[in-house]
Amino acid sequence: MPKCNNRFSLKALAAAVSATVALGVTTLPATTYADETCNSPFTPLIKGQEDVVYVWTLGVEGVGDGSDKLVTVDVRPGSKTYGKVINYLSVGGRGEAHHTGFTDDRRYLWAGALDSNKIFVFDIHTNPAKPTLVKTITDFAEKTGYVGPHTFYALPGRMMVQALSNTKDHGGVTGIAIYNNEGALISKHDMPTTKIGGVMGDGYGYDLGINPQKNVLLTSSFTGWNNYMMDLGKMVKDPDAMKHFGKTMAIWDLKTMEPKKIFDVPGAPLEIRWSLKKGDNWAVTATALTSKLYVIKQDKQGEWQSYDVGTIGNPADVPLPVDISMTANGKGLWVNTMMEGMTRFYDFSNPMKPKEVYSKKIGSQVNMVSQSFDGKRVYFTTSLLGNWDKKGKDDEQFLKMYNWNGKKLTLGFSIDFYKEKLGRAHHMKFQALDLSKLQPLAAGSQNLDSLKLALTEPKGK
Amino acid sequence: MKVIRALRWLSMASVLSSLSPIVHADTPVNLPIPLGLPPLVIPASNPLTQEKIDLGRRLFMDRRLSHNNVMSCGMCHVPEQGFTSHELGAAIGLEGRSHRRNSPTIFNVGYQRSLFHDGREPHLEDQIWGPLLSKNEMDMPSIGYVVEKVRQLPEYKGLFETAFNGPVNAERLGQALASYERTLVSGNSRFDRWYYGGEKNALNTKEQRGFQVFMGKGRCVTCHSVGEKSALFTDHKFHNTGLGWERTMFPDRKSYRVQLAPNVFVDVNAKHLKPFEPPLPDVGRYEVTFNPKDSWAYKTPILRDVELTSPYMHDGSLSTLEEVVDFYDKGGIDNPEKSPLIVRLNLTSEEKSALVAFLKSLTGDNVAALVRDARQAPENLPVPAQDPSDTYLDLINASQP
Numbered sequence: 097m098p099k100c101n102n103r104f105s106l107k108a109l110a111a112a113v114s115a116t117v118a119l120g121v122t123t124l125p126a127t128t129y130a131d132e133t134c135n136s137p138f139t140p141l142i143k144g145q146e147d148v149v150y151v152w153t154l155g156v157e158g159v160g161d162g163s164d165k166l167v168t169v170d171v172r173p174g175s176k177t178y179g180k181v182i183n184y185l186s187v188g189g190r191g192e193a194h195h196t197g198f199t200d201d202r203r204y205l206w207a208g209a210l211d212s213n214k215i216f217v218f219d220i221h222t223n224p225a226k227p228t229l230v231k232t233i234t235d236f237a238e239k240t241g242y243v244g245p246h247t248f249y250a251l252p253g254r255m256m257v258q259a260l261s262n263t264k265d266h267g268g269v270t271g272i273a274i275y276n277n278e279g280a281l282i283s284k285h286d287m288p289t290t291k292i293g294g295v296m297g298d299g300y301g302y303d304l305g306i307n308p309q310k311n312v313l314l315t316s317s318f319t320g321w322n323n324y325m326m327d328l329g330k331m332v333k334d335p336d337a338m339k340h341f342g343k344t345m346a347i348w349d350l351k352t353m354e355p356k357k358i359f360d361v362p363g364a365p366l367e368i369r370w371s372l373k374k375g376d377n378w379a380v381t382a383t384a385l386t387s388k389l390y391v392i393k394q395d396k397q398g399e400w401q402s403y404d405v406g407t408i409g410n411p412a413d414v415p416l417p418v419d420i421s422m423t424a425n426g427k428g429l430w431v432n433t434m435m436e437g438m439t440r441f442y443d444f445s446n447p448m449k450p451k452e453v454y455s456k457k458i459g460s461q462v463n464m465v466s467q468s469f470d471g472k473r474v475y476f477t478t479s480l481l482g483n484w485d486k487k488g489k490d491d492e493q494f495l496k497m498y499n500w501n502g503k504k505l506t507l508g509f510s511i512d513f514y515k516e517k518l519g520r521a522h523h524m525k526f527q528a529l530d531l532s533k534l535q536p537l538a539a540g541s542q543n544l545d546s547l548k549l550a551l552t553e554p555k556g557k
Numbered sequence: 558m559k560v561i562r563a564l565r566w567l568s569m570a571s572v573l574s575s576l577s578p579i580v581h582a583d584t585p586v587n588l589p590i591p592l593g594l595p596p597l598v599i600p601a602s603n604p605l606t607q608e609k610i611d612l613g614r615r616l617f618m619d620r621r622l623s624h625n626n627v628m629s630c631g632m633c634h635v636p637e638q639g640f641t642s643h644e645l646g647a648a649i650g651l652e653g654r655s656h657r658r659n660s661p662t663i664f665n666v667g668y669q670r671s672l673f674h675d676g677r678e679p680h681l682e683d684q685i686w687g688p689l690l691s692k693n694e695m696d697m698p699s700i701g702y703v704v705e706k707v708r709q710l711p712e713y714k715g716l717f718e719t720a721f722n723g724p725v726n727a728e729r730l731g732q733a734l735a736s737y738e739r740t741l742v743s744g745n746s747r748f749d750r751w752y753y754g755g756e757k758n759a760l761n762t763k764e765q766r767g768f769q770v771f772m773g774k775g776r777c778v779t780c781h782s783v784g785e786k787s788a789l790f791t792d793h794k795f796h797n798t799g800l801g802w803e804r805t806m807f808p809d810r811k812s813y814r815v816q817l818a819p820n821v822f823v824d825v826n827a828k829h830l831k832p833f834e835p836p837l838p839d840v841g842r843y844e845v846t847f848n849p850k851d852s853w854a855y856k857t858p859i860l861r862d863v864e865l866t867s868p869y870m871h872d873g874s875l876s877t878l879e880e881v882v883d884f885y886d887k888g889g890i891d892n893p894e895k896s897p898l899i900v901r902l903n904l905t906s907e908e909k910s911a912l913v914a915f916l917k918s919l920t921g922d923n924v925a926a927l928v929r930d931a932r933q934a935p936e937n938l939p940v941p942a943q944d945p946s947d948t949y950l951d952l953i954n955a956s957q958p
Binding site: 189190191192211212213234235237238239263264265266320322323324325326329330332333334335336337338339340341362363364383386411412413414435482483486487488490491 | 632819867936
């Protein structure tokens with residue numbers, strides 16, 4: 097594990113963010129790098145071709161060893177094992193494996209389990225083709241009172257973890273935990289439950305995304321353990337269960353970790369993607385239930401506002417928008433709909449009026465979407481949640497890679513995760529075999545290391 | 558200096574304490590019975606003591622009593638939610654496995670003459686083994702596994718010896734939990750003060766009118782009994798209202814009204830939900846007795862604190878008291894084994910509204926205190942680093958040739 101001190105504080109974060117702005121290191125890339133837009137701006141990127149794709153996979157009883165596992169797939173064109181599983185690492189048990197996130201140096205991958213509340217830390221730099229499990233955090237719920245470690249988002253020297261639920265009633269009221277890179281809990285921050293900016297906070301959480309240029313953290317809201325662990329069909333038919341979904345997003349002051357404004361975004365706003373185009377000041381999300389695209393954008397007065405900018409499919413058919421992936425130039429957005437097994441590409445040249453320009457059925461169900469940096473390769477996986485995935489013949493579980501020429505998707509390879517006795521394919525992350533190729537998101541900046549130092553050095557040193 | 562001296566004293570006390578043998582304690586508890594409730598029968602084999610109640614409360618809230626350390630009794634019987642769950646019609650258990658029925662409130666559970674909606678368990682002391690061992694609840698692998706796990710948890714060290722003068726075993730686990738649950742008596746409601754206490758203004762006119770409907774045209778009292786000196790609002794019997802019959806015999810609908818957001822509803826075609834779990838069949842009391850007359854019959858619930866215990870019915874399919882009253886006003890759902898006690902009522906809207914108002918007067922005056930008392934016990938405690946059965950085997954292997 098990388099060495100870093102435990103004396104991180106909000107003040108240190110505030111100082112670092114201020115330094116970030118002052119040093120001008122937040123110049124985000126205007127190149128056509130993609131997918132990694134969902135990574136923290138403090139995470140370095142791969143330049144060019146990704147070498148392996150990690151798939152955080154849910155164990156399924158009766159499928160292989162039945163355990164949650166990190167699957168490694170070789171995606172190097174020309175490799176003898178191109179498009180094949182080259183390694184998997186079982187962590188034991190079925191804890192509802194879900195999302196992962198890189199540390200700020202991209203040397204470790206944190207992976208969460210929404211039911212067991214375990215957080216697994218994998219070494220992905222010693223041998224990126226064969227990750228090793230170096231630490232398991234088992235006291236997330238005990239220490240924080242939160243349940244369901246969902247989003248892992250790097251801060252310099254730290255990891256921000258957005259939870260989904262709580263240990264008191266398994267409802268949706270939850271919060272954010274901040275760890276240092278060694279896995280020690282630094283602080284916790286409850287999601288807002290008071291009225292801020294005229295809108296009452298629901299206390300729910302889902303995703304988070306930082307815009308360091310604006311010193312803002314944006315959060316979204318989903319639902320608690322009671323719902324995300326329930327069979328989807330049973331839940332939809334349960335009127336009381338359906339009353340308990342998030343309906344807000346919140347803008348926080350990143351320096352102080354204080355929520356500053358709450359937006360009314362009904363229908364469970366999920367993934368958050370900031371546009372990385374230089375000068376842009378907006379983020380987008382999709383609501384799972386109401387099938388809407390919302391943009392959170394600063395108005396002319398600099399005030400953050402939310403805008404309903406479009407509908408995805410027919411909400412009455414429950415298309416269930418799930419993962420989204422924004423191109424690095426902020427002009428295109430992939431949107432997956434779980435129930436339809438469909439992906440759609442939206443022209444986001446005008447974020448206030450996105451246009452659907454392409455769609456394709458990927459399978460009987462589809463959840464995650466990740467693009468390569470140049471946007472030419474698009475990867476899809478199938479699993480949403482263990483009990484929200486379809487049953488029977490519609491329960492396809494795969495990783496598919498498509499080539500994208502700007503007009504259509506062409507299948508590159510496909511891996512059947514059931515045939516391979518692996519389980520349910522969920523979150524994907526790319527990695528390079530040679531980490532010296534990693535580039536900071538603030539491409540060309542020499543100040544990122546200084547920024548990290550500011551956050552991790554003990555005070556007074 | 559005072560602080561240092563105090564720390565030294567504490568340290569010394571701690572050492573002395575660790576050297577001292579555990580002292581068995583039987584601090585008797587004479588549970589005060591609120592107005593409106595009958596005397597509570599405490600089994601002679603399990604007299605109430607403070608030590609057992611405290612231990613039972615701790616066990617009730619401890620999430621480690623499930624196989625994967627996620628579910629406690631209190632996660633489905635949430636204190637702040639009327640010791641049931643407002644968020645779920647039918648409960649879910651370990652790994653989200655579906656349950657067929659709603660988590661019943663455990664307010665006044667000490668008065669129940671049988672446990673579970675189908676009454677399959679006669680004794681509160683034995684009831685815990687149902688949820689603890691059920692695959693779709695807490696999924697503990699075996700009775701011995703539970704006992705061994707609790708024995709190994711450091712937070713329970715000495716507690717069973719203090720409460721029972723002996724180590725943890727299956728019987729004592731049940732006795733401790735039952736002791737705590739028996740303390741959840743809730744009465745002295747506004748209704749009690751009006752009807753049994755003679756406070757004329759404790760109920761308003763509408764609520765009094767609702768009581769008239771309850772006792773008369775509404776026929777509620779036929780099953781939800783009211784006595785001269787006390788009322789549990791149950792006959793402790795099982796009745797077929799038709800709800801369970803319909804859910805099992807005709808589970809499919811063409812569409813479902815689904816809430817997507819506050820005030821946003823759509824009708825979802827059932828075909829979209831085909832790839833998911835079908836409704837689980839449930840034949841009610843018949844599953845216990847195998848008597849066809851008991852098909853789709855479920856226990857009459859105690860109505861005390863009913864405004865706090867939504868959603869309603871054995872499967873939690875009705876969200877509000879208004880929906881419940883409407884259901885009975887229509888005479889339930891006709892089926893071959895429907896209880897003859899359930900007939901169409903033809904209540905006016907005024908009568909229905911009054912009836913709901915009356916039901917909301919049945920909330921005990923000590924609910925907040927019971928919630929605070931429950932939350933004395935921590936729900937988050939360290940999870941064992943090693944599976945308890947492995948730890949047990951390590952100990953045995955080390956001590957035996």
